[in-house]
Amino acid sequence: MERIEHGSEIIWYDPECFGNFHRDFFEIDYWREQDAIRGKSVGRNTTWFVEDEVGQKVLRHYYRGGMIGRVMEDTFLHVAESKSRAMAEFTVLTKLYRKGLPVPRPCAARMIRSNFVYRADIILTRVEGAQDLVAILKERELDTEQWRSIGQTIRRFHSAGLYHADLNSHNVLLDNNGRSWLIDFDKCHFRQPGSWAKENMERLLRSFRKEQGLHQEFHWEEQDWKALLQGYYKGS
Template structure:
């Protein structure tokens, strides 16, 4: 994976040159690539995901779809600005940090979406940003599977095993929930949305991750599922 940075006036684009190779015949690496208008004008928006910021699914090439996710604030901070963040340098932006982290995990063979590119638009002391990753074909959120009673014990144990792999790699996923775990058609789980996540040495944060997931699971299932997940965790 070859990461490169492109500067255009007040905009910085960090991208994986390999991911963009097939798409460059149709799409140029430019700030417009990170806007919904660009894809809507070409009729290439094929869906959207729920949640803050409304991620869009894009038909980037005949064989590959992308996910475009604008960065949006939540909680009390959103009352000040929903999409502006304090500028403290390109490498400290949420977009650059998430793309580099995702790329590092992807290179280790961990189940995260392949990162494509991110764009940071500096506006004086603040910035806006958006991220593009490859869409996991045919995947559904674990939350959706739980609601429809489609998550069996074998799948939940595979989720536990996956989380163990990420924890062993040092990933502290600060928003580990049932919507950020996807399951592809083969039954393999994937982890998405690494915004504000980081690599750390082992510690209490690992248990905090799992407790956060437990609270999320209770929103979608009346059963206690963590004991099943723990059976896969570590194996």
């Protein structure tokens, strides 16, 4: 990992992710000028998909949620460099990636300080040919073995001690080969074994039930959750 400090800007980056890293990589206008934007994901905020000489990447800016987000949309109170949102997620992802877990490779993280606050961004590799479970389930159903495989994947993360702060059906991906991945590790961290794993799974179940109520066509049933749990506990 390399570190750059330029005025109020601090950047961590993995040189293996880039041909020749430049600070402008965090600016969407740079990619627009290069005609290198390959898409975007629009949810609460926009995530950009860009492509450089090495491959496709994800560029994400950090925003606040909840009521405070209306006042401090994308600013956070200043903390130590390693505890900033981008650097903390970069660190968690690096540990997971080195363990061989199915996560996007972390490429670069940035914080820009201003008085008592900072803003942050992160760049990751894009999981090619992957869709989140909500998008998939609006189109088709998954078979029992696919649900079991998803459960086994989640168990691998829990066995590694990873507490996912937002484990929901949007943050589980399936690629073209049927391999499952987890994404969005903002505010995630490692914990000793405990009841948090069960609470994580209950959060995921609530997410499936919520999405089922939101969409007229959503190919998920409670029996699918039982299959997922079979895979989850098989991996114990």
